[in-house]
Amino acid sequence: MSTSSATPLLQAEGLHTYYGDSHILRGIDLSIEAGETVSLMGRNGMGKTTTLRSLIGLTPPRRGRITIRGKESTRLNTHQVIRQGIAFVPEDRGIFPNLSVLENLTMAARTGPDGRDEWNLDRVLELFPRLGQRLTNMGNQLSGGEQQMLTIARALMTNPDLIILDEATEGLAPLIRLEIWVVIRHIKSTGIASIIVDKDINALLPICDRNYIINKGEVVYHGRSRELLENPELHKQYLGV
Ligand SMILES: Nc1ncnc2c1ncn2[C@@H]1O[C@H](COP(=O)(O)OP(=O)(O)OP(=O)(O)O)[C@@H](O)[C@H]1O
Ligand SMILES: [Mg+2]
Structure with missing residues (x-):
């Protein structure tokens, strides 16, 4: 903000x-x-996922520089980035299919970089009551929506300062999508920053403070949501919608 x-x-x-x-x-x-809550938009194949992967050390950049709280982090591996309070919710969710919901959650638990520990099992289950009813289910017994909730819950269990979400609501039923947006708003209200990739611009813009549009691996636009909301021609120009 x-x-x-x-x-x-x-x-x-x-x-x-x-x-x-x-x-x-x-x-x-x-x-x-x-x-802050920031979106990363762009048509298919323009490099959104690659940008997120570069930020967290999954596909490190060959050139350029990344800093976390002003400290050089370009060459950190993903575990080291996560320890700096950055959580990643990948497009494929990446939950452990043969571990229970409870195990998926508890193995992620850690304090944040500044010792913060406000997110624990009770608190995430309050946010995701559905997961509370599924604690003994295996990861592979969950619906797509429950898997996404588990992935976001697991990210919160690390007490992050920033959550990076790739395709936050992709492939989910409309009602579940709404639930996920409510959760994202809640996360925002607790002061955790987010970088969000999603195809639903109408859902993204009211939530995000700022937005980046990338095209063929370059940022072609960035600005406040109000500007994008008031200029639908920008959507057409860069997003084809
Ligand atoms: N593992 C890979 N090996 C080679 N090329 C890849 C690989 N992953 C992605 N690409 C290519 O890199 C480009 C950017 O892909 P990326 O997945 O970052 O796009 P995206 O904006 O996330 O697209 P989408 O909206 O479809 O998720 C695309 O041309 C894609 O084909
Ligand atoms: Mg992608």
Whole structure:
């Protein structure tokens, strides 16, 4: 929310990321402040997932620089990034199919980088009562919506300062989507920052403070939601909607 010149929570400068010889990200600049909610939009295949993967060390950039709270983090591996209070909710959810819901949750539990521990089992089950009814179910016995709830709950169990969500509501039934947006709003209200990728611009814009649009591995637009809301021609130009 803040527009101060405080040190960003996470900042990426000039990221160039490749898959083998394919040059995918071509100088991505992006930053997010503590407590901010930011979207990353763009058509299919433009590099949204690759950007998120680069930020958390899953597909490290070949060039460019990433800092977390002003500290160089470009070469950290994913575990080290997570320990800095950054949680990732990947598109494929990535829950453990042969562990129970309870085990999936408890194995993720940790205090945040500043020792914060307000998110624990009780608190996540309050946010996701459905998971409370499924504690002994195995990960692979859950519906798509329950899997997504479990993945977000697991991210919260790490007491993060930032949650990165790839395709937050993709493939989910309409009512479950609404539930996920309610949860994302709640997360925002607790002061946790989010970077969200989703195809539902109408759901994203009212929640997000700022938005980035990427096209062929470059940021072609970034601005406040109000500007995007008031300029539907920008949607057409960059998003084709
Ligand atoms: N593992 C990979 N190996 C080679 N190329 C890849 C790989 N993953 C993605 N790509 C390519 O990188 C480009 C960017 O893909 P990315 O998944 O980041 O896009 P995206 O914006 O997330 O798309 P979508 O909206 O479909 O999720 C695409 O051209 C894609 O084909
Ligand atoms: Mg993607």
